[in-house]
Amino acid sequence: MKAVKLIVMYPAPTDLLTFERRYAEEHVPMAVEKLDGKTRFVASLILSNADKTAASFHRIAEVYFPSLGDLQACLSSPGGQETAAHAVEISSGGAPVFLISEVETFDF
Template sequence: MYVLTVAYAHPTDPAAFDAHYASTHSPLARSISGVREFTARRCASLDETAPPYYLIAQLGFDSLEDLQAGLASPEGQAAAADLANFADGGASLFVQHD
């Protein structure tokens, strides 16, 4: 399995981020061809410090080829373009695999 992880930095307006993520971005990400698993979770720290990320999303694909095809698809391109609409704190993307 290949997993695309998106680590979102803290947004300026968390409520606006959450609303857009739930109503627009999450459905876009779930519609990407080849996605077998999708999770999105807010972050917390074990002490009083702020965690380095606000939210981490993971999209699982069966293979690297499926991941690449999914990102290149119209749905993948729409999800990538949508980042500018809500992720004002920035986002880091990386791939994990078995």
């Protein structure tokens, strides 16, 4: 069984300072505490697109789980629902995009 991850992509916020404060002080601690079954959490700040055009997204969060069943159980739990609703609430640049992907890792 392959691992999976939840990807949350946040558009550029209309109020950068407020978004960053709420993301760091509220959202990340909530995700760490309430997303049961996770094995890893990666929070990325997007600096630019590779082609140097304006970046469409400001932050991308990746939450890893051992299986799709574990991810689905987390998302349907009260903690998962609260955390997802909070992600939408703090995303002042528009609704975040939520994706689920299968993970294949190659280490070099």
